[in-house]
Amino acid sequence: MASETGAQLHAFASELYPICRSITGAGTRATLDAVSRIVPLERVEVPTGTKVFDWEVPREWNIRDGWIKNAAGERVVDFQRHNLHVMSYSTPVRARMSLAELRPHLFSLPEQPTWIPYRTSYYRDNWGFCLTHEALQALPEGEYEVCIDSTLEPGALSFGEAVLPGDSSEEILIWTHVCHPSLANDNLSAIAVAAHLARSLATRPRALTYRFVFAPTTIGAITWLALNEAHVGRIKHGLVLASLGDRGAFVYKRSRRGDAEVDRVVEFALGAEGTAEDFSPYGYDERQFCSPGFDLPVGRFSRTPNGRYPEYHSSADNLDFITAESLGASLEACERICSVLEGNVRYRNLLPKCEPRLGPRGLYRNATGRNPSEFEHALLWVLNQSDGTRDLLSIAQRSRLDFSVIANAATAARDAGLLQAVS
Numbered sequence: 001m002a003s004e005t006g007a008q009l010h011a012f013a014s015e016l017y018p019i020c021r022s023i024t025g026a027g028t029r030a031t032l033d034a035v036s037r038i039v040p041l042e043r044v045e046v047p048t049g050t051k052v053f054d055w056e057v058p059r060e061w062n063i064r065d066g067w068i069k070n071a072a073g074e075r076v077v078d079f080q081r082h083n084l085h086v087m088s089y090s091t092p093v094r095a096r097m098s099l100a101e102l103r104p105h106l107f108s109l110p111e112q113p114t115w116i117p118y119r120t121s122y123y124r125d126n127w128g129f130c131l132t133h134e135a136l137q138a139l140p141e142g143e144y145e146v147c148i149d150s151t152l153e154p155g156a157l158s159f160g161e162a163v164l165p166g167d168s169s170e171e172i173l174i175w176t177h178v179c180h181p182s183l184a185n186d187n188l189s190a191i192a193v194a195a196h197l198a199r200s201l202a203t204r205p206r207a208l209t210y211r212f213v214f215a216p217t218t219i220g221a222i223t224w225l226a227l228n229e230a231h232v233g234r235i236k237h238g239l240v241l242a243s244l245g246d247r248g249a250f251v252y253k254r255s256r257r258g259d260a261e262v263d264r265v266v267e268f269a270l271g272a273e274g275t276a277e278d279f280s281p282y283g284y285d286e287r288q289f290c291s292p293g294f295d296l297p298v299g300r301f302s303r304t305p306n307g308r309y310p311e312y313h314s315s316a317d318n319l320d321f322i323t324a325e326s327l328g329a330s331l332e333a334c335e336r337i338c339s340v341l342e343g344n345v346r347y348r349n350l351l352p353k354c355e356p357r358l359g360p361r362g363l364y365r366n367a368t369g370r371n372p373s374e375f376e377h378a379l380l381w382v383l384n385q386s387d388g389t390r391d392l393l394s395i396a397q398r399s400r401l402d403f404s405v406i407a408n409a410a411t412a413a414r415d416a417g418l419l420q421a422v423s
């Protein structure tokens, strides 16, 4: 069922789809502006040349046009028709050349002859065009005129952050990348989910603080970590969101630690709707958060992971490849994960010697009934297991009761003075 929310997410991805994003430049800023209309972002601009660990913030890339004209002056490849046609970070070029001279700058996918590939050349000066293999094969010998009207100049790398304060200053980091041009699953899907997750969390009480970051991948994460190194200790849990709009099932990639609380919580919250796999140093920005010098409790939440679907990094990753249903269900899963992360408290039973009397404390609603209610069952489990070492998630798993029922029972017992949270 396509929920109204799912349709909103798809509409937002559609609004962002035409924008030519890269790791820097006007397209990325326009994307952050659009996200700011869903959840206000604080914009950070980091100047070109800033040293960030072993890297440096690159020159800013902007593009206005790009084309290849045949001898008749017709545009046979045209950036205006699809922004994947120009390799991202192409240096400016204006030249006439033969097909043989042009060929090393042309990229296609022979195995998918009707798709345009996505290529980048961030850290090596080069220029190129991407086109369908069919179009490439149809180019006759002869002279061509090529133009890439781009600039690579000192500027800045942009990212946006939204912080939603909670009762605790400990944070849940929600991270997603914003540097791909017209590609829908990778990663407009996660931009849409993250923005709407922030909007939904903004309207309710929060036990933990949320920090949403929308940044270019790799260099953006490295830059953010370099600027925020002193503060990463406040990250209690983190999720890199990516590829959340395709029709595949959920896949959670564990943090490098493998047994972080976020790892346990996500696997639990997804249940039969997803699978979990071990960390690997390949993928999205979890690579930076889980580098050994940080080793943060950050996992990655996606549907079909990068590189495991043929449409990946091609023009076939378009708005038809992502669905409102998948986007809506991804947002719901994120909300579920966040509510377990926030509610997964460890308590100590303050009257641990024998069972405390529940009736006088207003906790035993069904004193004369034959079968205790689910709530009462949950209460007994929480009181029995809360010795300060076990969190509510482990109690929910052991009791096979719903996490929300366990959490409600724990809150009631805490309010009745029977439990105290352990930090």
Ligand code: ZN
Pocket: 180, 186, 306, 313
């Ligand atoms: Zn990608």
